[in-house]
Each structure stands twice: as structure tokens, then as C-alpha cells.
Amino acid sequence: NAGVTQTPKFQVLKTGQSMTLQCAQDMNHEYMSWYRQDPGMGLRLIHYSVGAGITDQGEVPNGYNVSRSTTEDFPLRLLSAAPSQTSVYFCASSYALAGYEQYFGPGTRLTVT
Amino acid sequence: QQQVKQSPQSLIVQKGGISIINCAYENTAFDYFPWYQQFPGKGPALLIAIRPDVSEKKEGRFTISFNKSAKQFSLHIMDSQPGDSATYFCAASALYGGSQGNLIFGKGTKLSVKP
Numbered sequence: 635n636a637g638v639t640q641t642p643k644f645q646v647l648k649t650g651q652s653m654t655l656q657c658a659q660d661m662n663h664e665y666m667s668w669y670r671q672d673p674g675m676g677l678r679l680i681h682y683s684v685g686a687g688i689t690d691q692g693e694v695p696n697g698y699n700v701s702r703s704t705t706e707d708f709p710l711r712l713l714s715a716a717p718s719q720t721s722v723y724f725c726a727s728s729y730a731l732a733g734y735e736q737y738f739g740p741g742t743r744l745t746v747t
Numbered sequence: 748q749q750q751v752k753q754s755p756q757s758l759i760v761q762k763g764g765i766s767i768i769n770c771a772y773e774n775t776a777f778d779y780f781p782w783y784q785q786f787p788g789k790g791p792a793l794l795i796a797i798r799p800d801v802s803e804k805k806e807g808r809f810t811i812s813f814n815k816s817a818k819q820f821s822l823h824i825m826d827s828q829p830g831d832s833a834t835y836f837c838a839a840s841a842l843y844g845g846s847q848g849n850l851i852f853g854k855g856t857k858l859s860v861k862p
Contacts, residue, residue, distance in 0.1 A: 669852075674756070674855075676852040677836065677850075682849055692849065724791070726790075731849070732779065732842045732843075732847075733840065735793045738790030738791050740788075741789075
């Protein structure tokens with residue numbers, strides 16, 4: 635079991651560029667989510683999905699887009715990168731929405747210049 | 748709106764001492780309270796979790812104490828070791844609250860255990 639994998643590990647973007655952060659899990663989890671981690675801010679939920687074809691917004695969704703076409707994959711798209719999106723991004727998965735252990739990926743460190 | 752308040756922001760403890768991290772929540776619908784541990788450069792990992800039907804849960808050197816009436820819960824690390832140096836996050840969610848089933852995290856506590 636690879637668990638939750640994320641690519642790339644590091645990325646530098648220029649303002650206005652777009653990119654996709656990849657996330658995959660091999661645990662057949664229905665619930666997947668994206669968080670951003672900023673110093674002193676904890677982990678803030680960007681988007682989440684409770685199953686293939688179902689996504690919803692979290693606390694900080696602006697500037698991000700997601701889709702879930704398969705159970706395994708949950709990519710996060712930055713539509714037009716801004717310096718405020720400089721952060722560490724974590725993908726997580728769990729058996730279901732509430733009350734279950736969330737398994738986190740290793741993170742993607744994104745810098746927008 | 749921060750629904751889970753965590754303190755202190757940072758903590759320095761001597762080896763063998765007790766580390767205590769506190770969290771307070773506002774939403775009375777919350778009924779699942781996990782603690783996550785994060786080492787530098789890694790993703791968070793579940794350390795221990797509690798549900799409100801018990802007031803304390805212990806796993807090895809780690810104990811969660813839960814006070815439902817005060818809407819507070821805390822993590823105690825007994826006999827703290829340098830290997831416990833990490834950032835700790837408390838979190839909360841509601842099992843039957845729709846979107847409230849998503850975890851709400853505290854802002855984290857950076858623990859340093861000095862040898």
C-alpha cells in the first residue's frame with residue numbers, strides 16, 4: 635500500500651500561471667480532501683469529496699477547482715496562481731466523511747512569485 | 748471564524764517532563780476529537796482520538812482529557828522524549844452534521860523536548 639501520494643513535492647509558479655496538484659490513494663477511501671497549511675494558521679480545508687462525482691467547498695475554496703472522476707484520484711487545480719496561494723498543500727483520505735482517521739499525503743510546497 | 752482554539756502556540760519541555768496542550772471548541776455538535784502529530788516535512792498523522800462518551804483516553808504515554816461541560820479537551824504527553832518534538836494539532840468534527848463532518852483544526856502547537 636502506497637497510501638496517499640502527492641505530486642509534485644515542490645513547485646514554483648509565476649503569478650497568473652495555472653497548474654494541477656495530483657493526489658491519489660490506494661485504500662479505496664470514499665472521502666478525500668485538500669488542505670492548505672500556512673504558518674500559524676493550522677490546516678484549512680479547501681475542497682472535499684465524499685465519493686466519485688461529488689465535490690464540495692471547504693473553508694477557503696476561492697482560486698481552486700477540483701473534480702473526482704475516480705475513487706482513487708482527487709486533483710486540485712489552481713486556475714490563476716497568486717502569491718497568496720504560496721503554501722504547503724496536503725491531500726488526505728479516509729473511509730468516510732466523519733469520525734474516521736484521515737490519512738495525509740506528504741504534501742506539496744508551492745511558491746508563487 | 749475559528750471554531751477550535753488551541754494553546755499554547757509553542758511549548759518547550761525538558762526530557763522526562765509532562766507536555767500539556769489545550770483546546771477549546773464552540774460548536775456543541777462536535778462529537779469526535781482527534782489529535783494529529785506532524786514532523787517537519789511530513790504530513791500530519793493521527794495520534795489519538797476521543798469521543799464525548801468518555802472523559803479520558805490513554806494510549807501509552809499519550810492521554811486525552813475531555814471536559815464536555817467546559818467544551819475543552821487536552822493532550823498530555825507523559826515522560827516527554829526528544830523524539831516527541833513535533834507540531835501537534837487538535838481537531839473536531841460532528842459525526843451527524845453534514846459538512847460539519849469535516850475536521851476543523853486548531854492552529855497547532857510546536858513542541859520541543861530538550862535533552
